[in-house]
Amino acid sequence: MPGLLSSPVFLTVIWLLSLRLGRAQIQTDEVSAVQYGHMQSNVTLACGKSQVRMPVTWRLDHGAVLPWHQVTSDGTLLLLHADHSAQGNYSCHDSRGLLLHSVRLRLGYPPGKLNVSCRVPNHTHVRCSWTEQVRTFLPAEYTASFRGRHDLQPCVLNVARKHCDVNNLSFWQTMHTLNLTETNALGSETTLHSVKLINQLQPNPPESLVVEPLEGHPRRLLVSWDYPVSWPLDDAFLLIFHIRYRPQGSVYWSEVFTSDSHVVITDALAGHLHQVQIQARDEFNSDTKWSEWSPLLLVRPWEAVSSTTEPPEETFTDYLFPFGTKPETSTAKSHNSVHPEDEGSLGLVILLVMLTVVILTIILSLIFVVWVRQRRHDHVTKQELNSMVKMKSVPI
Numbered sequence: 001m002p003g004l005l006s007s008p009v010f011l012t013v014i015w016l017l018s019l020r021l022g023r024a025q026i027q028t029d030e031v032s033a034v035q036y037g038h039m040q041s042n043v044t045l046a047c048g049k050s051q052v053r054m055p056v057t058w059r060l061d062h063g064a065v066l067p068w069h070q071v072t073s074d075g076t077l078l079l080l081h082a083d084h085s086a087q088g089n090y091s092c093h094d095s096r097g098l099l100l101h102s103v104r105l106r107l108g109y110p111p112g113k114l115n116v117s118c119r120v121p122n123h124t125h126v127r128c129s130w131t132e133q134v135r136t137f138l139p140a141e142y143t144a145s146f147r148g149r150h151d152l153q154p155c156v157l158n159v160a161r162k163h164c165d166v167n168n169l170s171f172w173q174t175m176h177t178l179n180l181t182e183t184n185a186l187g188s189e190t191t192l193h194s195v196k197l198i199n200q201l202q203p204n205p206p207e208s209l210v211v212e213p214l215e216g217h218p219r220r221l222l223v224s225w226d227y228p229v230s231w232p233l234d235d236a237f238l239l240i241f242h243i244r245y246r247p248q249g250s251v252y253w254s255e256v257f258t259s260d261s262h263v264v265i266t267d268a269l270a271g272h273l274h275q276v277q278i279q280a281r282d283e284f285n286s287d288t289k290w291s292e293w294s295p296l297l298l299v300r301p302w303e304a305v306s307s308t309t310e311p312p313e314e315t316f317t318d319y320l321f322p323f324g325t326k327p328e329t330s331t332a333k334s335h336n337s338v339h340p341e342d343e344g345s346l347g348l349v350i351l352l353v354m355l356t357v358v359i360l361t362i363i364l365s366l367i368f369v370v371w372v373r374q375r376r377h378d379h380v381t382k383q384e385l386n387s388m389v390k391m392k393s394v395p396i
């Protein structure tokens with residue numbers, strides 16, 4: 001046995017094992033030792049748990065220059081007003097250069113309040129999304145719950161997408177509160193957000209919008225669509241639809257409201273390309289929101305093939321104020337759909353109108369001047385005649 005213990009092979013095995021264990025020990029230290037600090041503040045890094053009584057040197061990331069710092073007598077490193085660039089792997093070494101301790105420093109801020117908004121695409125689903133008011137630069141964990149007067153439900157988190165979902169909402173009450181807590185290494189913050197479901201109920205836009213010309217009808221368009229898939233097909237929850245359309249280039253929309261799943265437009269402008277869009281809302285509750293608009297569709301009504309005179313290809317401009325339409329009042333997005341060329345031709349029209357007005361004014365004032373002079377001349381001639389008559393009647 002003693003022979004075995006002193007055998008060179010055994011000793012080598014022991015030495016190799018201790019080497020591996022030692023290295024593993026250092027590695028786990030490196031991986032596990034993360035210290036978090038407040039950005040823009042003084043951060044202290046200790047050289048191991050026990051105070052070191054000998055002089056130590058600190059290194060950062062394999063030789064990078066240390067940021068602004070002090071080393072105290074017990075070997076603690078004090079980083080002054082540490083910022084982003086102070087983050088990294090720090091190690092302290094004894095006078096012979098042997099590694100005593102290493103630590104990874106990450107800097108950031110404690111969480112702040114979150115900006116929360118919730119969407120309700122049908123009567124049983126709520127999705128709340130958030131954005132940070134404070135950028136923390138640190139990994140965080142979240143908890144979320146959705147509380148009504150009689151119930152408490154989890155809000156299922158998707159931290160990467162920064163939202164949470166309440167599925168199968170059990171009670172349709174007016175007020176609910178989302179309780180969302182963010183926690184990181186430096187602190188924790190809870191945000192409470194009140195949701196009035198009825199005001200947030202907003203269907204997704206109707207789907208599969210189709211606009212078709214009707215053969216033999218140059219002023220008609222058949223518009224049809226489907227309920228959004230996220231809205232239940234149930235007589236208890238009906239939608240009302242708002243369709244709007246206009247000749248391409250016009251700024252005036254015509255509109256139709258219906259609860260059906262299709263509608264026939266009868267006053268399209270023959271031969272012109274038309275833009276058509278649709279949105280939806282809960283039929284019974286006008287406090288709820290209209291959906292976003294569906295994407296614009298471009299369709300031209302049916303045209304007789306035999307027509308020799310090609311219909312004007314250029315876009316329609318509003319020379320005439322169409323009846324039963326209302327001017328664009330909604331979003332800038334719709335304004336964007338007016339092409340720049342249209343704006344150019346509109347400018348040209350305004351210029352022409354102004355020019356006409358100026359010319360008319362000049363002609364009218366000329367006529368007026370001529371008329372006034374003529375009148376004065378007439379007047380004078382009349383007076384002369386009068387006086388002549390008078391002179392004649394005077395007895396000589």
Ligand SMILES: *[C@@H]1O[C@H](CO)[C@@H](O)[C@H](O)[C@H]1NC(C)=O
Nearest residue numbers: 040041042070078079080081
């Ligand atoms: C950081 O430490 C320096 C030097 O000890 C001190 O002058 C300064 O006031 C400290 N700053 C903060 C924010 O504590």
Ligand SMILES: *[C@@H]1O[C@H](CO)[C@@H](O)[C@H](O)[C@H]1NC(C)=O
Nearest residue numbers: 030031061062087088089104
């Ligand atoms: C610091 O060490 C950790 C763990 O060993 C490593 O993942 C990280 O990339 C290192 N950081 C730098 C800046 O070297």
Ligand SMILES: *[C@@H]1O[C@H](CO)[C@@H](O)[C@H](O)[C@H]1NC(C)=O
Nearest residue numbers: 121122124125229230231232
């Ligand atoms: C309500 O909307 C959610 C999200 O779009 C969907 O997953 C769910 O199936 C919808 N519920 C019904 C009853 O359609």
